[in-house]
Amino acid sequence: xxxxxxxxxxxxxxxxxxxxxxxxxxxxxxxxxxxxxxxxxxxxxxxxxxxxxxxxxxxxxxxxxxxxxxxxxxxxxxxxxxxxxxxxxxxxxxxxxxxxxxxxxxxxxxxxxxxxxxxxxxxxxxxxxxxxxxxxxxxxxxxxxxxxxxxxxxxxxxxxxxxxxxxxxxxxxxxxxxxxxxxxxxxxxxxxxxxxxxxxxxxxxxxxxxxxxxxxxxxxxxxxxxxxxxxxxxxxxxxxxxxxxxxxxxxxxxxxxxxxxxxxxxxxxxxxxxxxxxxxxxxxxxxxxxxxxxxxxxxxxxxxxxxxxxxxxxxxxxxxxxxxxxxxxxxxxxxxxxxxxxxxxxxxxxxxxxxxxxxxxxxxxxxxxxxxxxxxxxxxxxxxxxxxxxxxxxxxxxxxxxxxxxxxxxxxxxxxxxxxxxxxxxxxxxxxxxxxxxxxxxxxxxxxxx
Numbered sequence: 193x194x195x196x197x198x199x200x201x202x203x204x205x206x207x208x209x210x211x212x213x214x215x216x217x218x219x220x221x222x223x224x225x226x227x228x229x230x231x232x233x234x235x236x237x238x239x240x241x242x243x244x245x246x247x248x249x250x251x252x253x254x255x256x257x258x259x260x261x262x263x264x265x266x267x268x269x270x271x272x273x274x275x276x277x278x279x280x281x282x283x284x285x286x287x288x289x290x291x292x293x294x295x296x297x298x299x300x301x302x303x304x305x306x307x308x309x310x311x312x313x314x315x316x317x318x319x320x321x322x323x324x325x326x327x328x329x330x331x332x333x334x335x336x337x338x339x340x341x342x343x344x345x346x347x348x349x350x351x352x353x354x355x356x357x358x359x360x361x362x363x364x365x366x367x368x369x370x371x372x373x374x375x376x377x378x379x380x381x382x383x384x385x386x387x388x389x390x391x392x393x394x395x396x397x398x399x400x401x402x403x404x405x406x407x408x409x410x411x412x413x414x415x416x417x418x419x420x421x422x423x424x425x426x427x428x429x430x431x432x433x434x435x436x437x438x439x440x441x442x443x444x445x446x447x448x449x450x451x452x453x454x455x456x457x458x459x460x461x462x463x464x465x466x467x468x469x470x471x472x473x474x475x476x477x478x479x480x481x482x483x484x485x486x487x488x489x490x491x492x493x494x495x496x497x498x499x500x501x502x503x504x505x506x507x508x509x510x511x512x513x514x515x516x517x518x519x520x521x522x523x524x525x526x527x528x529x530x531x532x533x534x535x536x537x538x539x540x541x542x543x544x545x546x547x548x549x550x551x552x553x554x555x556x557x558x559x560x561x562x563x564x565x566x567x568x569x570x571x572x573x574x575x576x577x578x579x580x581x582x583x584x585x586x587x588x589x590x591x592x593x594x595x596x597x598x599x600x601x602x603x604x605x606x607x608x609x610x611x612x613x614x615x616x617x618x619x620x621x622x623x624x625x626x627x628x629x630x631x632x633x634x635x636x637x638x639x640x641x642x
Contacts, residue, residue, distance in 0.1 A: 230254040231266045231385075234293040234359070244295060245324030245357035251297070260316070260576050262385035263294050263360075264545045277544075282377060290381040296358040300392075305351040308394045309428045312356070314341040315634075316388025316576070318370055319363035326355055337370050337387065337573065338627030340634065344428070345392075360384055365606040368614070368624065370573050373598045375541045387546050387576050396502035397429035398452070398495045400437075402633050405491065407511040409475065411530035417475035417511045420463040423493050427452035433497050441491040444469040477529050478510025478639040479588055480566040486510065486588035486639070508585060510639025526642070528590075537567030537592070542575060550579040557583040565589065567642070572596030574631075584640035591640045593631075 232254040243249055257266040267273055276282050312323065312330070318337040323330040325348040334341055362384040363369035370383040393399070401424040409417035419441075427433045431454055438447040439462050446467035450460060464471035476487035492506035515527040526533045538560065542548055548556075553575070560568060567590040574580065574593055584591050598604060600613035607614035615624055635641050 228298055229257040229259055230295075230297045231257045231261075231263065232295050232297075233289060234295060235289070237295070241322070241324065241329075241357075241359060242327045244297065244359075245355055246327035247299070247353055247355050249297075249355075251295070254297075257296070259296075259386055259390060260388050260546075262318070262379070262381055262383050262387050262546050263290060264379055264381040264383075265385065265387075265547045268545060268547065282380070285380040287380045290362055290384060293359050293361050294384065296360060296386055298356050299353050300356065301353050302349060302351055305349055308346070309344070309397050309399070310346045310349055311393045311395075311399070311428075312341075312343040312345050313391045313393050314343070314386070314388075315390065316340070316386070317358070317360065318383050318385060318387050319367050320361040321386075322359040322361070324355075324357040324359070326350065336368070336623055336627050337383075338631055339623075340630040342393075358386060358390075360386065368599065368605055368620075370546075371596060371599060371604055372541065372544070373572065373596050373604055375539070375571065376544050379544055383546060389577060395428065395495075396497055396500055397427065397431075398433055398435050398497055398502040399426045399428055400424065400493055400495050400503045400505045401426060403493055403505040403507050403637070405507060405509040405637055407475075407509070407513075409511065409513065411513070414475065414477065414529075415473070417472045418464045419470040419472065419511075420461060421470065421491065421493070422459055422461045423505065424457060424459050425450055425452065425495060426457040427455060430454045435502075436496045436499075438494045438496070439467060439470075439491065440494070441467075441469050441489075472511065475511045478512040478585075480528055480533060480590050481561050481588035482564065482566055483528065483531060483533070483588075486586060488585060488639070507637045508582075509637050510585065512639050514642060533566065533590075535567050535590075536565050537569055537590075538563075538565055540568045540570055540580075542573060546576045548576065548579075550577065553579045554583050557587050557589055560589055561587045567592060570594065572599060574635075578634075581635060581638045581640060585638055589640055590642045591638070592642050593635065 230251060232251045236253055237244060255266050255270045257269060261269065273285060314334065316337055317334055321334040322332040323343060325345050328348050330343050330345055363382050372378065404422040406420040407417050421439060425435060425437060433452045435450045435452060436447050437450055437460050438445055446462065448460065450458060452458065478486050488508045488510055490508050492504060494504045495502045513529055517525045517527060519525055526535065569592040571594060600609060600615060602609045605614050615621055
């Protein structure tokens with residue numbers, strides 16, 4: 193799924209040093225909050241958190257950073273620990289410096305603050321975070337590297353320079369955090385930091401979330417495939433809204449009206465009964481490597497209020513059907529589009545400091561394809577961006593995505609374990625369940641995800 197990291201009205205905002213590119217719609221541009229971050233330890237800070245997050249504060253010792261990056265990733269961006277993988281240098285790194293909070297701070301400029309609604313999107317923090325805007329605390333309850341957060345900051349922004357400061361609290365021994373278990377030694381900083389993208393998202397009060405595309409077809413002679421599209425439509429404003437939800441597929445557009453009360457949210461479904469273009473004649477199926485071409489389609493959904501654009505979500509997807517079956521000996525097998533798959537797979541793990549860039553990931557997926565593999569297994573965490581999933585989609589590499597199988601053992605999480613392993617309290621269950629849901633919503637449109 194293509195995630196729009198920073199979407200704002202054209203000319204409304206500029207992140208200092210940002211990269212931007214136009215999208216299909218002329219109503220907005222996409223900005224990525226990547227550059228011009230300062231990262232520094234709280235150990236050298238003698239002022240209040242509010243002052244750290246205020247304009248004019250200058251840290252005494254800070255590192256330039258390009259996000260996403262863990263603290264170790266930032267230090268290595270600045271030339272420190274370049275030889276961490278030589279000899280026993282990794283074990284010699286002082287871990288005490290990572291047992292205190294670290295600040296991630298950025299300044300960005302909004303030329304003209306209009307009546308739009310602004311939300312901060314955090315796709316991955318580790319392990320806890322306190323978020324500040326212009327000296328005001330936004331939220332101090334962000335927890336878990338697998339949660340995805342959206343924070344309303346409309347009331348805290350101003351025209352001119354704004355300050356975003358994120359105080360990252362490191363994982364404690366009993367936290368169910370990122371862990372390599374037996375795939376890698378532990379990172380000295382335990383992977384603390386903003387390890388996935390962060391962005392600022394602007395709408396006109398109606399936001400679209402959780403776009404989902406489901407395909408269905410009869411196996412055998414595949415003449416047509418039916419699509420069902422779902423999307424959550426949320427009214428962020430204090431007024432009732434009449435929303436036009438438009439689906440763009442190919443060269444055709446279909447619109448539906450939705451009425452929302454203040455703060456209301458509804459899930460809109462569109463299928464071939466509503467929109468004939470969602471019944472594809474002679475569909476091009478998505479196939480794993482060696483079985484056929486990994487064909488992809490693309491669609492987008494927009495929301496408008498009184499004819500004024502408010503939000504857009506879009507995704508690539510594949511038309512494919514995956515089934516399980518049991519062999520005569522009781523072993524589990526897989527079918528894709530009705531055909532049995534001989535699984536030829538391998539394990540994949542992130543770089544120790546979560547610094548895999550998209551070029552490196554692209555090369556790794558290409559290696560897997562050239563080795564005639566058709567599946568990669570992931571354990572515990574799954575890339576600092578969506579690049580792995582995009583490249584797997586395009587190359588026909590199935591992905592078996594899962595938690596670490598030893599994640600909850602006492603030796604790794606320092607919690608007592610029994611037949612329920614280590615997640616036993618209602619609070620723990622709620623936290624991990626929501627993290628799982630967040631990841632499913634993020635990944636479910638990728639045809640590669642098995």
